[in-house]
Amino acid sequence: MTESSTAPRPTLEAVAARAGVSRATVSRVVNGGDGVREPLVERVRRAVDELGYVPNQAARSLVTRRHDAVAVVIAEPETRVFADPFFALQLRGISKELTAHDSQLVLLLTEGRDDHVRVGRYLAGGHVDGALVFSLHLDDRLPGLIHGAGVPTVYGGRPGWGDGTRGAVYVDSDNRGGAREAVRHLVALGRTRVAHITGALDQTSAVDRLDGFRDVMVDADPRLIVEGDFTPAGGERAMRELLDRCPELDAVFAANDLMASGALRVLRERGRRVPEDVALVGFDDMLPVAEQTDPPLTTVRQDIEEMGRLMARLLLRGLDRRSATEPAASGPGSQSGLAGAPSSVVLPTTLVRRASA
């Protein structure tokens, strides 16, 4: 294992001794140096460099109760977690924003229900200043546990109505509006037998997109709606079922691009031309997928990285606000529902027209 000496790291004390000042002064310099005269600042800085001093974060957190760290919880029980670039993009957005704010990203991946308790315990343990939580499923008890942990939280996607999610702050896309636009586009193309491959219906994004579909296809033939699971394989399966049940369909709206790509393969395999025989619209505008299918996908774009960034920004803003007002507002039982508290954001979507519809 690569590593250098196990020599004990220098402490504030050591720096103070070397610079010939008190620990308090060193502390001030290390934390910005306000209210310390220039020559001293200089002396301390030099001592810090010479000794290679780095503050011990544990000691600092112990007194400040800040950690400059945020947990990112991805509650995806299945193998799907990362195969989907979706999470990756959100993570990037989050990472950028946190970095800019000098906060660390602690990644909590949950593989199954058991992990939820672990996550709850971790959050309650006061390791992090806040949490960003994704991909909740309707029956999750995670929100309850998180609520119980008393950690400021922003959700990615509108959470369901489980424990502790009323009043929750979240960032979401306009899933319903986007779906509506997608289906309207198909209708405008003259398609009349429009099918829908839904996402996993235990997630609000899938439900909202289905609602959007129904908004336009008010009395859609129920055979034209099949539940998928957001994976390419699920898209294939759903497409086969649709084709079997309703061979005369002339358009498909898939709840994400990954499923659309699966559907596309099945359509080709069954000899349907896209878009001539069947028009196809996806959701996400995940470039590596949407641009590289043949034909490229018409899809509903949501700015995923921006969603991530926004979540982080919302959380950090809340934390700053709270630490600013803390002395006054804190106390047993106080809720953080102050005026000016961050509130949820729903981002608009746009239809991107390519060749598939």
Add this chain to the structure above:
Amino acid sequence: MTESSTAPRPTLEAVAARAGVSRATVSRVVNGGDGVREPLVERVRRAVDELGYVPNQAARSLVTRRHDAVAVVIAEPETRVFADPFFALQLRGISKELTAHDSQLVLLLTEGRDDHVRVGRYLAGGHVDGALVFSLHLDDRLPGLIHGAGVPTVYGGRPGWGDGTRGAVYVDSDNRGGAREAVRHLVALGRTRVAHITGALDQTSAVDRLDGFRDVMVDADPRLIVEGDFTPAGGERAMRELLDRCPELDAVFAANDLMASGALRVLRERGRRVPEDVALVGFDDMLPVAEQTDPPLTTVRQDIEEMGRLMARLLLRGLDRRSATEPAASGPGSQSGLAGAPSSVVLPTTLVRRASA
């Protein structure tokens, strides 16, 4: 922001008071309960539950110098970071192993050179017990910084020969052997004009695969080797160049599946049949890619998730060993090169035959 009361969390002290014992006893119970008599253990446990006590990790770390956290550093400057399922898979493997060991995963994504200093500082700050580092580029100063930080580290992929990487522990695939096998397969198929699309040559994996290619195609026409960058777009670009330079080529070995998929598109676009006119082999066996291209890719499989798991296991084993021997071995300047220290692992690869070659 969702959260419950800001009521101060109970401390050891509080639990001790409630259970009618000393802090020391509570601490013992919380940490396993050895050497505490059963009735007391029970009393303390109940008090813990009733109060909802969760240990404050900062306080604990301050004295134990353990953090039960491991940093995962992904040094990928470009947008590519996550679009590539490669990282995702490794992360999953790592996450599983860390979880089983009750360690947290702190994700450090670097977007550019500037971030390296930040990462170095973070690691030196003693936030984590060790680090897992990926995707180093040859000119990276990251290894130097990490070495300087004095944190036990395991690398993903053989690091180059920058600062502080001699003697480094790493987990890698047998890139050279795998490449050899791929190219031999093409040769066995009767192909004589075998081209190679390399990965980004500032990474050892790309260099090793190129070496493997050369091992078999001993005096390959230099026009048949084009540098790619591990992305689909890079694969397309490289394939175009190859076709322009050397239209008579009859086989291509791409250094990963993503580039192979790009190459495949270009081959189709230029009217070459795969595998009839041009046989194509990839590397990775990234299922969502390799299985779903048309035709499916023949490729060199490496077990990426297992690599991640192994990296974590190696690191954790090293940490355990070290904390066990610490009292004796530590001291200024001591290196952790003890007998029994984990050493690097190179995992075998296997050729997976599908339709493309």
Add this chain to the structure above:
DNA sequence: GTGAAAGCGCTAACAC
């Protein structure tokens, strides 16, 4: 076996 007491390294009042 259990408790008392001494810090871990730092920040934040409060004096000077």
Add this chain to the structure above:
DNA sequence: GTGTTAGCGCTTTCAC
């Protein structure tokens, strides 16, 4: 401005 001091909540000798 700068130093002094009192903890933050926990683990860990060391007595009993």
